[in-house]
Amino acid sequence: xxxxxxxxxxxxxxxxxxxxxxxxxxxxxxxxxxxxxxxxxxxxxxxxxxxxxxxxxxxxxxxxxxxxxxxxxxxxxxxxxxxxxxxxxxxxxxxxxxxxxxxxxxxxxxxxxxxxxxxxxxxxxxxxxxxxxxxxxxxxxxxxxxxxxxxxxxxxxxxxxxxxxxxxxxxxxxxxxxxxxxxxxxxxxxxxxxxxxxxxxxxxxxxxxxxxxxxxxxxxxxxxxxxxxxxxxxxxxxxxxxxxxxxxxxxxxxxxxxxxxxxxxxxxxxxxxxxxxxxxxxxxxxxxxxxxxxxxxxxxxxxxxxxxxxxxxxxxxxxxxxxxxxxxxxxxxxxxxxxxxxxxxxxxxxxxxxxxxxxxxxxxxxxxxxxxxxxxxxxxxxxxxxxxxxxxxxxxxxxxxxxxxxxxxxxxxxxxxxxxxxxxxxxxxxxxxxxxxxxxxxxxxxxxxxxxxxxxxxxxxxx
Numbered sequence: 001x002x003x004x005x006x007x008x009x010x011x012x013x014x015x016x017x018x019x020x021x022x023x024x025x026x027x028x029x030x031x032x033x034x035x036x037x038x039x040x041x042x043x044x045x046x047x048x049x050x051x052x053x054x055x056x057x058x059x060x061x062x063x064x065x066x067x068x069x070x071x072x073x074x075x076x077x078x079x080x081x082x083x084x085x086x087x088x089x090x091x092x093x094x095x096x097x098x099x100x101x102x103x104x105x106x107x108x109x110x111x112x113x114x115x116x117x118x119x120x121x122x123x124x125x126x127x128x129x130x131x132x133x134x135x136x137x138x139x140x141x142x143x144x145x146x147x148x149x150x151x152x153x154x155x156x157x158x159x160x161x162x163x164x165x166x167x168x169x170x171x172x173x174x175x176x177x178x179x180x181x182x183x184x185x186x187x188x189x190x191x192x193x194x195x196x197x198x199x200x201x202x203x204x205x206x207x208x209x210x211x212x213x214x215x216x217x218x219x220x221x222x223x224x225x226x227x228x229x230x231x232x233x234x235x236x237x238x239x240x241x242x243x244x245x246x247x248x249x250x251x252x253x254x255x256x257x258x259x260x261x262x263x264x265x266x267x268x269x270x271x272x273x274x275x276x277x278x279x280x281x282x283x284x285x286x287x288x289x290x291x292x293x294x295x296x297x298x299x300x301x302x303x304x305x306x307x308x309x310x311x312x313x314x315x316x317x318x319x320x321x322x323x324x325x326x327x328x329x330x331x332x333x334x335x336x337x338x339x340x341x342x343x344x345x346x347x348x349x350x351x352x353x354x355x356x357x358x359x360x361x362x363x364x365x366x367x368x369x370x371x372x373x374x375x376x377x378x379x380x381x382x383x384x385x386x387x388x389x390x391x392x393x394x395x396x397x398x399x400x401x402x403x404x405x406x407x408x409x410x411x412x413x414x415x416x417x418x419x420x421x422x423x424x425x426x427x428x429x430x431x432x433x434x435x436x437x438x439x440x441x442x443x444x445x446x447x448x449x450x451x452x453x454x455x456x457x458x459x460x461x462x463x
Contacts, residue, residue: 004327006334007151011205013335017057018205024054025066025206032070032086037174041088048091052098060118063095065206069188073181077171116395125198134391135368138198145194147201154323157237163187235311235319242326243304249297253290292333299329362415364407366426366434368393375425386412386424386434409434 011019031047034040054062074080107113116132124130139147149156166183170176189206193199251257303326310319364384368391369376376383386407389397397406407415415422416438426433 004324004331005152005155006331007201007205009331010334011202016202018202021054021058021062022205024050024057025062028054028066033178035086036178044086044088044091045094048095049098052095055095055099056102059121061122063099069185070181072188073177073184076184077177077180110399112395112398116392120395126196128197132391132394136200139200141194141199144199144201144204145190148190148204151201151204154238154241154327157241158234159186161233232311232314235307235316238319238323239304239307239311242300242307242323246297246300246304249293249300253293253297255290292336295333296330299326299333302326360420362420362422364412364415364422364424366424366428383425384412384415409437413438 008019028047028050031043031045031050034043035047051063051066054066070086071080071083074083074086103114103117120131152159163183163186166179167187171180189204193203196203248257303322306322307319310316310322361381362384363379363381364386365376365388366386367388369383369385369388382405384407385393385405387409389406393406396402412422412424412434424433424435426435428434430436
């Protein structure tokens with residue numbers, strides 16, 4: 001259930017630390033669960049050590065967030081007075097030994113790193129007063145909840161009932177209290193980020209625990225203990241949702257319905273950033289993606305038929321199994337869809353990276369480096385960054401060794417006039433790019449989707 005959903009599957013294919021961060025937190029939770037069930041004191045070493053690794057994988061919230069939720073849980077269960085047994089000195093020292101040395105070493109080498117990482121990235125980000133802001137555009141609360149529901153479909157359908165049952169007292173057994181811990185985790189994560197003024201789709205990945213949180217509802221539907229909800233209660237919402245998806249996919253495939261660029265930008269950070277800058281969001285997205293909707297419609301149509309049979313015959317195992325099988329069939333198609341989603345200079349455009357090969361050639365990059373995806377991997381030299389003072393690059397530009405690396409439009413124009421070839425790699429259209437301010441001359445511009453590579457040919461001509 002944790003892995004068989006869209007968001008976890010897609011993020012597992014990205015070179016980002018978020019899933020490693022989530023894995024460390026889950027391992028820490030596992031250690032706490034073992035300790036809570038009386039399996040000895042060593043599980044707490046596992047819990048705190050894993051939280052230390054989470055701090056290394058992402059940031060300080062990897063430790064503070066789970067510890068705060070566990071503290072809230074112990075307070076609600078009336079076990080907060082015995083808090084010392086949950087904070088053994090050995091475990092705390094292990095967390096500090098794992099997490100602190102790297103941060104201290106980097107701070108000693110680059111003064112201000114801790115302030116930038118903790119204060120600017122988190123505290124000031126919440127108040128929207130960052131000193132070094134990035135170009136990411138925040139989701140609204142409704143957009144964040146919609147992306148959450150879509151990313152963790154279909155198990156999210158069981159989440160409201162499961163959370164309600166997990167939080168309903170009395171919690172007579174340790175197992176029941178641990179299910180309450182998962183319910184508290186889901187409510188806390190969704191609540192904090194829904195109320196936060198800044199949120200991105202991946203901010204909710206730590207809520208991936210709500211896969212296990214939905215377990216009690218599904219187990220009760222299958223085992224049918226006394227007082228458990230009927231399988232009908234869980235299967236009917238699944239049936240209606242899956243059937244609607246099958247019909248909508250069929251209509252998109254046949255060209256009756258379209259997918260707006262706003263819907264694309266909702267789930268794709270790069271597309272939303274492009275739209276905020278006035279950039280077009282890949283107009284051929286539907287043409288590229290439409291053939292997949294036929295297969296998606298067939299998959300969800302079969303799942304809907306199986307869930308309908310399970311609902312009619314009261315076979316919850318069949319319904320849950322059909323949804324699981326449907327997701328396993330759908331997820332590989334989602335990868336094909338992500339290849340078609342717009343990115344400024346993503347896979348497929350990296351071949352447009354300038355092939356600068358002469359010793360005097362200059363390669364400049366307009367905007368944030370992350371906008372170029374793998375394109376820069378083709379280069380054999382350092383690039384000059386033009387108008388790219390966002391977030392971590394803006395902070396890095398404050399150090400003496402960065403002098404000369406960051407250019408403005410005027411510096412690029414001076415290099416453009418010089419007797420050498422200058423290659424500009426940009427994700428902006430010419431109307432939005434610094435190209436429009438360059439002096440006239442021999443300039444070749446090639447573009448694909450939202451990507452463009454501008455090349456100025458020097459006196460020696462193209463080579």
